[in-house]
Amino acid sequence: MQVIRPAGTPPEALTAAAALLRSARKAVALTGAGVSVASGIPDFRSAGGLWTVFSPDEYATLEVFQRNPAKAWELYRALGRTLLGRSPNLAHRALAEMERQGLIQGIITQNVDNLHQQAGSTRVFEIHGDHQHLQCLHCATLVAATADHYQAAEIPRCPHCASPLKPNVVLFGEPVRQLEAIHACLADCDLLLVAGTSAQVYPAAALPALVRDRGGRLFEFNREQALSATEHGQVEFLFLGDVGRTLPLLLRACLAG
Ligand SMILES: [Zn+2]
DSSP states (O other), X not given: OEEEXXXXXXXXXXXXXXXXXXXXXSEEEXXXXXXXXXXXXXXXXXXXXXXXXXXXXXXXXXXXXXXXHHHXXXXXXXXXXXXXXXXXXXXXHHHHHHHHTTSOOOEEESOOSOHHHHHTOOOEEETTEXXXXXXXXXXXXXXXXXXXXXXXXXXXXXXTTOOBOEEEEOOBTSOOSOHHHHHHHHTTOOEEEEXXXXXXXXXXXXXXXXXXXXXXXXXXXXXXXXXGGSTTOOOSEEEESOHHHHHHHHHHHHHHO
């Protein structure tokens, strides 16, 4: 494993990493909370993050929503305050440009903030859903979410069956989304860029090993070493530092080569 830092990295290492990305048959990115921190969205698990204010067991399970939607909506309103009005940062923009340049073929994200799409990425798999829609669990209606929905004191109701709506995000106790499409996308992936996530939580945790076991390569982009410190994380290149600097660094090296 070679370590690349925004400052002081031997240029050969960066050139070698860029050459691998440029020559990959199919490169895909796997992203998590770390790519959105610079957009003002703290990692839910970090100090001051959503889960330290609202215990997931007490607020974020499917069972809580079904039993006490008013209580669950206290969390959802806080989620709205966390996510609404945010803009993509340099990490999102670098990944969007990588797609435009044909360097990566898609993004699998654990984030529900829609910032990859806002940055211009078009092929985004959202494992945990999105906050842009509200969902009716009774009749499967999806409604475009507005700021009002997240700010009003009343619980939004389904326009068809009047059941309480929930954000279209995966609650604890609900199945994750798009796994079949993600596995199909990764079937011929030979380079996975793992960015802003320790990839310790299922199902994201299983994806690097899936690529690796088929002979693919892994690059890690994190502020602190995470994936590559685990037994599954046999990483070719570890980009250490702010993902808003390391992802553009690799992009520029690819475009320069
Ligand atoms: Zn309904």
